[in-house]
Amino acid sequence: MFILVNLKAYPCDPIEVATAARDVAEASGARIAVSPQAADLARVAETGAETWAQHVSPNEHGSHTGSTLAEAAADNGAEGTLVNHSEKRLKLADIDGSVRAAERAGLETIVCGNNPAQIGAAAALGPDAVAVEPPALIGGDVSVATADPGIVEDAVAAAEAVDDDVDLFCGAGVSTGEDVAAAGDLGAAGVLLASGVAKADDPEAVLEDLVSGL
Numbered sequence: 498m499f500i501l502v503n504l505k506a507y508p509c510d511p512i513e514v515a516t517a518a519r520d521v522a523e524a525s526g527a528r529i530a531v532s533p534q535a536a537d538l539a540r541v542a543e544t545g546a547e548t549w550a551q552h553v554s555p556n557e558h559g560s561h562t563g564s565t566l567a568e569a570a571a572d573n574g575a576e577g578t579l580v581n582h583s584e585k586r587l588k589l590a591d592i593d594g595s596v597r598a599a600e601r602a603g604l605e606t607i608v609c610g611n612n613p614a615q616i617g618a619a620a621a622l623g624p625d626a627v628a629v630e631p632p633a634l635i636g637g638d639v640s641v642a643t644a645d646p647g648i649v650e651d652a653v654a655a656a657e658a659v660d661d662d663v664d665l666f667c668g669a670g671v672s673t674g675e676d677v678a679a680a681g682d683l684g685a686a687g688v689l690l691a692s693g694v695a696k697a698d699d700p701e702a703v704l705e706d707l708v709s710g711l
């Protein structure tokens with residue numbers, strides 16, 4: 498299971514989380530990545546933690562003020578990027594453009610969707626993985642695998658029906674090792690989570706629990 502910690506715009510210390518993620522990944526052998534604010538990519542990557550962008554724009558170099566270029570993310574240590582997170586939704590053509598921009602820059606891609614129909618559409622764009630995150634459960638206390646196991650199973654089927662090579666992740670409310678195991682049992686290859694780590698008093702302890710069953 499791949500565990501991706503999205504720091505969103507939470508007021509946590511990205512270096513503390515990244516250092517903990519690096520240490521827990523090294524000690525456990527689990528794959529853990531941290532996705533900080535774009536401005537923090539380089540210093541998070543310098544910790545040695547696997548580092549992902551939260552978004553990249555479909556643009557190439559040029560007159561695009563405010564763009565987060567895939568090339569810039571890669572040059573600053575990102576190894577992958579989320580695309581179309583529920584809090585950063587894009588038009589279909591722009592999702593396609595962002596995935597293509599990420600590919601050009603050598604970034605891995607996870608395209609998010611709110612439901613199985615969107616997951617099928619996202620899988621058709623050929624990312625490395627897709628992630629189903631029901632918006633109503635994001636930031637809550639109950640994990641998607643517990644609150645709505647059917648949506649994870651249906652999303653696995655939707656991705657598989659389009660492209661067997663595209664992994665399915667799930668996210669929303671994930672905060673414990675039990676949540677990670679439940680997601681895996683439903684067919685997910687990884688989880689996205691945010692508040693469970695970013696708002697924790699002791700992010701390292703939460704990360705240790707998350708990988709405890711792997």
Ligand SMILES: O=C(CO)COP(=O)(O)O
Pocket residue numbers: 503582630634635636637668669670671689690691692693
């Ligand atoms: O949006 C998410 C990860 O990208 C999930 O957020 P929470 O873990 O806070 O529910």
